[in-house]
Amino acid sequence: MYPPTGCYGAPPQQQSYPTIPAHSTPAPHKAPITNSAHSANYYQSNHQQQQHHHQLPQHHVAPSQYSAPSSSVPPSQPHPTLHSSVPPPSNAQYNQQQHPPYATPGSYYGQQSYHSQQQQQQQQPNLVPAPAGGPGAPLYPIVSYPSAPGSSQYGTLSSSQSTSAPGVPPTQMGAPLHQYSTSRPAPTTAVQPGYSVAPTSQLGPTVNGQGSTVHQHYDQSHQASLSYDSYGRVTHSSGGADADRPPSGTPSTSVHSSPGHHQGVQYGYVANSGASSASATTSGPAAAPLSSSSEDDDDDEEEDEEAGGDTSSSSTGSASPVPNSYDSLEGGNYPDSMPPSNDMTNQAAPYGSYGYPSMEPAYQQGPASHTDSSPSHDLYSQSSYQQYSQPFPNLSQLSAALGGLSGVPELEVEALRPVNLLQERNLLPPRPLEAPEPNLSPDLKKVNCSPHTFRCTLTSIPQTQALLNKARLPLGLLLHPFRDLQQLPVITSNTIVRCRSCRTYINPFVTFLDQRRWKCNLCYRVNDVPDEFMYNPVTRSYGEPHKRPEVQNSTVEFIASSDYMLRPPQPAAYLFVLDVSHNAVEAGYLKYFCELLLDNLDKLPGDTRTRVGFLTFDNTIHFYNLQEGLSQPQMLVVSDIDDVFIPSHDSLMVNLKESKELVKDLLTSLPAMFSQSRETHSALGPALQAAFKLMSPTGGRVTVFQTQLPTLGAGALQSREDPNQRSSTKGVQHLGPATDFYKKLALDCSGQQIGVDLFLLSSQYADLASLSCISKYSAGSIFYYPSFHYIHNPAQLEKFQRDLERYFTRKIGFEAVMRIRCTKGLSIHTFHGNFFVRSTDLLSLANVNPDSAFAVQMSIEDSLADSSLACFQAALLYTSSKGKRRIRVHTLCLPVVNQLSDVYAGADVQAVTCLLANMAIDRSISSSLSDARDALVNAVVDLVSAYKSNVSNLQQSGLVVPAAMRLFPVYILSLLKQKALRTGTSTRLDERVFAMCEFKTQPLQQLMRMVHPDLYRLDNMSDQGALHLNDTVVPQPHLLHLSAERLSRDGAFLMDCGYVFYLWIGKCCSEVFIRDVLGCPNYASIPPNMSHIPELETPLSERVRAFLDWLQDNRAFSSMIHIVKDDASAKATFFQHLVEDRSESASSYYEFLQHIQQQMSK
């Protein structure tokens, strides 16, 4: 997707940009966070409001403190008039600067847009976070120079703020789209030189150009990001995205780097993968995730807003889940960036099970021989397969060479190779499975959407519903639309080009009939190309609409014009609803919550308008008046839970900047305040109603912490779980909600753009099935910590802390809607995930977070025979935490096929599994658990029989499936053994329901790791095939099947379950390993609850840690590691993940296959 250079036709500039300096620089310009200076006067109006003292309602029991607040003053709208009164200093300057000298029509265009922006500013002051006229906020010395010739709106960059030396209060000129071209001295001088490449008018692959930039520096902590601006600017003017491109010829760089890496990326512009890899390189894996997160965040946000600056925008601290493959797929730029996957395959043995390479020892069939994880099957290693045994890179090149719709024969043949499951037992590839590549021409492949964002169960779309039915596979999409991206072209333009009939955004898969017309790829309507679009900001040339960034990238972000909003974008608003009943105090979460929030207060995504509020509850509801000017927070108690009212409208949700001291006070004192609480009841329902009322005017995010079953007021619940039924093999009752109170409230919240996130920390049954509704339908997320206790359960505590840290700092989008469009003939019929379905193709998301994913099921209504491609477009419109309306558009293009064998060849077994899991969850709630389990088993039976009767012409007995689907039965068996769907094993109802919620919202990669963990042997890792990142070597051990027979007593095995790693140490594990990695002298001395790997200086330890860090890099939430000893009781938790083995109540993989076979013969 991010077009490789080749695609652009322009060779990357060969200047090797010193990416490294970029990295090293952040420190210098990271200014201390001293926002206080300018926090001042956003809300002056509030003060006035305080004068309206109001009679308190009678029924409201107010404690003594509660006197001041006015109760019925209408909620203050943030920043009402102030803005206008404070003329954004930047405006004037903006005006001057933008006079692109070039006389092409393009320039006209650039200018035009510029002006309109201005108007927008004036009309909607709110949109422009004007610099607070705080004391001493100097105007920025903005030196804006006309941009380099030809720099239009796109080409330019905003210079502005960077001059503000550290210490200058961050006023910002947020005017959405100015671009300045600038030459203002950037503070980051160190880096600047590298980027200050003179503008070259290369056809840059750059998306940079688009630049619309919005620099919002809200506070000093963002100083660091200033430097980016400057880069951006420069880059812009240079027009070359290449500026950031890593020096070519660094094949070993890879993207899997530690979370810290995005800084690099950010500098680097670029739509090219090259850049990302470069960035990856620069960041040392050593950067501790936590430490880096803060700057990352800032950067991230900044980048985000400033977007246009250069194109590459956000990547958050935790990095996208699997950058590597992302790059490899999207980047295209193999020689340069050498994505790890290639890397591996280059050096490592070719995929064992794919390759059947001749070099491997012949594989003897029979159980005895599969100790080797890279088997070569005698059976298949006949000549016909040998040709496929080339190392992967060749494959990809080959496919590129042969590409085109005509097909890539070897890939296809390999995917279709019949696999007899009963005979072949080594099915796993040596490395975690990658998404299959759609069989498209290389050009399209290069620009196609990343499989991590957008994945289809069938990468070859069947032509008709009949064909789909024959294939017996579900057709659907798995989306992760808001995930953290390492680079993202951000585009600002006056008119966002969309199809006039179906409203599709223009994308790389449209066809240009001629210069003035394009044909929509979804509805085939022919549209005009608007004048503005004719100008290509990247190349600064006119008449090349097909070179525009929108048409070169399948993932882009537009900054929406005012057409897309009716009201001004809401400020970021966060309300924390905390359970402080006795139970909560016992569990002790409050202290950790407060500590973490204190630490992350400055990292909450937002701007100067950010509002926060707190609300605690037990059997009453406590509000906190944090109005600026008070000497300490005031607690207001409302005990009338039957008719909840808000005691004071303007002082409960306060501006974070202005009231930061009070907020800190409150957070410091909160844990002690309730330490003596003896109240055991919980009025969650009323507290949620209060939260709803409090947030209604603005919308925002409500975070609820709950530790027990709600027992009072509306929404009170009874315990429905019968502990004796936990291991029942019959149905499981009470998977649905007991009351519709939470669902209704969630709908109300959704209507007011309030998202509710639920943290449930309960040791007892808390009816998550009912409670989860509040988050499910308001697009929230759900976290569950069974048996949370701050002393007795350190593992949960640590997980809680890590999750919370990520939760506070991750990106957030407000007021979002997502629409999924597909090519005419396809239709979406069912959605899975947390949201409210507002219209048949429109999802309403009050909040959108980068960690939740969605799935949709589709059907084929009309034959797709008249086109060879099917496209899907997901457009997510949201308000960023900085108050910008943005549209993120992903487009996926897939080939349409009319042969059943092609459909099978393109099947994506992981996506199919995830979609089936979602469907099974729905089924188990609407019907019953056993129905859902049967349906899953039937899915396998259907597939095998369909394949047997329609495609396979071998008269083989046994279970034959196409190679592409060879892991399907294992995955289904794993699904059946998951907490969500298992029967017969004791499972608490809440845990089961939580597992179901996870299935619905986790992104595919994470879900697959949970369902089918990755098992590696660590004690004998070799450097063969290792990745070289920067200066660290990341070994790449092979995947093992999840079966106890793969374990051995003298080994150490790592199981990666997504949220948690288990390191299993065998009884006879070599002492060298134990000593070098765990720091214990021998096996016996390993402590039973060890949960970290000490940082030892031994090579073995370094390798193990490098591998762990590398695994960790790709995920949003950092995972825990548990050391499991062979004899410890904890090993049960480890062994329950060995899904191929028989467990007390579930069959082994072999038995499962036999069962399938029986079912088939029926």
Add this chain to the structure above:
Amino acid sequence: MAFTFAAFCYMLTLVLCAALIFFVIWQIIAFDELRTDFKNPIDQSNPTRARERILNIERICNLLRKLVVPEYSIHGLFCLMFMCAGEWVTLGLNIPLLFYHLWRFFHRPADGSEVMYDPVSVMNADILNYCQKESWCKLGFYLLSFFYYLYSMVYALVSF
């Protein structure tokens, strides 16, 4: 000319059947309204529209749900009356629908709180399509049975 109980049944059902037809037509309109949300596609993405839209969906779903019991009970009444009147043929024609209604009513999602037309799921296209189809089928059935009842009524009145 005999004003039998059967004739009375037919007259009554004739009237009620007209009511059912109105119900079903109303349902069809309601589903159509649910489906067509778009006046202005840009407007649709507006946060402020969301509230309105969600309220609208909830309102429609509530109304739809309110109509479920009357409709089903009226139809149940038909069957009861035809049974009493000994109109076995007519009863036989209605029995399948009766069973369908019973199934639909009792085979609801496990949560039990919402019968059908759950605002959070009704917008899923498969559910909406199903509901729409169901309404059209019922409309056809009721219309046909309306004329059948009319004919039967006249027949019952005229015979003897």
